[in-house]
Amino acid sequence: MVSLSDLQRIGVGLVGFGLFFVLFGILLYFDSVLLAFGNILFLFGLIFIIGFRRTFTFFFQRTKMKGTSFFFGGVIIVLLRWPLLGMLLEAYGFINLFRSFFPVAFGFLGTLTNIPLLSKLLQKLGDSSSVV
Known part of the structure; x- marks a missing residue:
């Protein structure tokens, strides 16, 4: 905590x-x-x-x-x-x-959820660390 x-x-x-x-x-x-x-x-x-x-x-x-x-x-x-x-x-x-914070947040949300398709999608969004 x-x-x-x-x-x-x-x-x-x-x-x-x-x-x-x-x-x-x-x-x-x-x-x-x-x-x-x-x-x-x-x-x-x-x-x-x-x-x-x-x-x-x-x-x-x-x-x-x-x-x-x-x-x-x-x-x-x-x-x-x-x-x-x-x-x-x-x-x-x-x-x-x-x-620059969005990929970190999406990756964190992907580890929290137990929904198979949603967790894979959020982890994929979190892995894309390219800053445009």
């Missing part, structure tokens, strides 16, 4: 509520207030989980500047009440930021 500090537990809760509000905002036809609130909670939760300095260095690496600019640009566009365009920009930025 992973031990978390009190601030990290608060961060996990903030990230969970942030994802809930983002999904709820999408379900309610891209409600800009819920999406903006979810984005802010998600970002503050991330800061609480890994710390301000690590969050800053993750987002502002030279190789991840394109993804960071699209992600934060999408957050600003959502805050300016253009939710559909903002969420599209955020999704593109999120994919660019976490592109």
Whole structure:
């Protein structure tokens, strides 16, 4: 079991509520207030989980500047009440930021599942470590 500090537990809760509000905002036809609130909670939760300095260095690496600019640009566009365009920009930025993490996550999910076809598919996605 992973031990978390009190601030990290608060961060996990903030990230969970942030994802809930983002999904709820999408379900309610891209409600800009819920999406903006979810984005802010998600970002503050991330800061609480890994710390301000690590969050800053993750987002502002030279190789991840394109993804960071699209992600934060999408957050600003959502805050300016253009939710559909903002969420599209955020999704593109999120994919660019976490592109190297997806094969690891799929490989991990492939080892967890006992469904034969699904585990083989997820392990195959996890093995493709080519970063485009």
